Amino acid sequence: MSAATITVGGADPYDVVIGTGVLGALPGMVGPKARTVAVVHAARLTAISGPVVHALEEAGYAVHAVPVPDGEAAKDVAVLAGLWSRFARLGLTRTDAVVGVGGGAATDLAGFAAASYLRGIRAVLVPTTLLAMVDAAVGGKTGIDIPEGKNLVGAFHPPAGVVCDLATLVTMDRADYVSGLAEVVKAGFIADPRILELVEDDPDGAARPDGPHTRELIERAVRVKADVVGADLKEAGLREILNYGHTLAHAIEKAEEYRFRHGYAVAIGMVYAAELARLAGRLPQSAVDRHRAVLASVGLPVSYPGGAWPELRATMSIDKKSRGATLRFIVLDAVGEPGRLEGPDEKLLEAAYQEVAR
Structure with missing residues (x-):
């Protein structure tokens, strides 16, 4: 069955690609201007982030895998600050990109890191859970938690694209x-x-x-x-x-x-x-x-x-x-x-x- 593409409209429209084996859509979403890509992924998802890194390397990008804590622990001020520093050390510029791989927490964090670094760089999201596919990764809301509440700090930063590979769902609890x-x-x-x-x-x-x-x-x-x-x-x-x-x-x-x-x-x-x-x-x-x-x-x-x-x-x-x-x-x-x-x-x-x- 071919992939389905759903376009999210607005000032900065983007596509959500849904199907099995659809990582080939990633390079087109990252775009031709980027040289370096930081793949921010939940630490336990190396089996899924690996193919993402490979697909982007095959397209000619300099790709760096950046693991973050699993689950809601990722949406923390200290983790976010660590990403900013890592992006700077990697030399990410305004034409480069962040690719977020994981559940809703990972995509929320990656999106906010992209929204706030250099006042906003390109983000592409690869949700790997049902919740992230239908909610967190679509819509441009990014954010982290603070002790006073969930998602109280964040930004609206629409991604350049979203890739929902349904094959990742079969591994879910x-x-x-x-x-x-x-x-x-x-x-x-x-x-x-x-x-x-x-x-x-x-x-x-x-x-x-x-x-x-x-x-x-x-x-x-x-x-x-x-x-x-x-x-x-x-x-x-x-x-x-x-x-x-x-x-x-x-x-x-x-x-x-x-x-x-x-x-x-x-x-x-x-x-x-x-x-x-x-x-x-x-x-x-x-x-x-x-x-x-x-x-x-x-x-x-x-x-x-x-x-x-x-x-x-x-x-x-x-x-x-x-x-x-x-x-x-x-x-x-x-x-x-x-x-x-x-x-x-x-x-x-x-x-x-x-x-x-x-």
């Missing part, structure tokens, strides 16, 4: 793959109900990288994100819908010291947002029930400990979607019809949480 599926399901709830139907028709297949609809699910999720960020790169309005479920999710991740899978937190956050919309009179019970059913069918959690609410509520106050003292949520008025709920009553917030508490 099942729990990590299912975690990434939460972002696919999210795309279904906010914009493309066909995604939900595909999951409902074959939950077991949806939860496996070798499932019959894996490529279609990924393509559909990427198209949803591409359409949104192409119209609104810097989250001036429309792009906020991609944060469905994320207000509570980021609070959960901070409470768990980032040891909780992102997709697990997003799944719980979506159920919470659905309950909030129901209690606000905006979403029918049937739609809330569908959230629980779809997410649970693929093995995603739909509840969280009740005693955590005070800590979670405090963390949500510094959520990036807040405006001053006003807390903002993305909610649904129906499947595929997202909207905003601003400044909900505290009793409503807590009542919705009690619906997801266990």
Whole structure:
């Protein structure tokens, strides 16, 4: 099957190439002006970063592999500063490039390093997890974490291209793959109900990288994100819908010291947002029930400990979607019809949480 190419529009359009064995697309994305390429990769992914390095060397670039810590530990100020120094020692110039290889943490870090070094150099991303393919690597958001919260420091820096080689997914741990599926399901709830139907028709297949609809699910999720960020790169309005479920999710991740899978937190956050919309009179019970059913069918959690609410509520106050003292949520008025709920009553917030508490 040939590769699919999805173009993300906007001031600096770029392509997302999806398929198996598609690393040949990398040199065209790095471009003819670059001489030196730094391949920033998660330390344990040498089996995947090696072919990336080889593909770029074959195209004539001077390529340097730069390993970074695995997982969320990569998104650290000290790691970022180390990359800046390494780039300087390698002699990277404004016409050179950074290629980020790995999961969402690695691509977030590599993207931010590229955005901030020399005030911005070219970045190409090679996501190797489902979560990174459908979310982190597409859209131009880059960033790191600080003790006060996740992704609070970063920049909008669209990549020059994204290469999603589906062959990398077969090496994923099942729990990590299912975690990434939460972002696919999210795309279904906010914009493309066909995604939900595909999951409902074959939950077991949806939860496996070798499932019959894996490529279609990924393509559909990427198209949803591409359409949104192409119209609104810097989250001036429309792009906020991609944060469905994320207000509570980021609070959960901070409470768990980032040891909780992102997709697990997003799944719980979506159920919470659905309950909030129901209690606000905006979403029918049937739609809330569908959230629980779809997410649970693929093995995603739909509840969280009740005693955590005070800590979670405090963390949500510094959520990036807040405006001053006003807390903002993305909610649904129906499947595929997202909207905003601003400044909900505290009793409503807590009542919705009690619906997801266990």
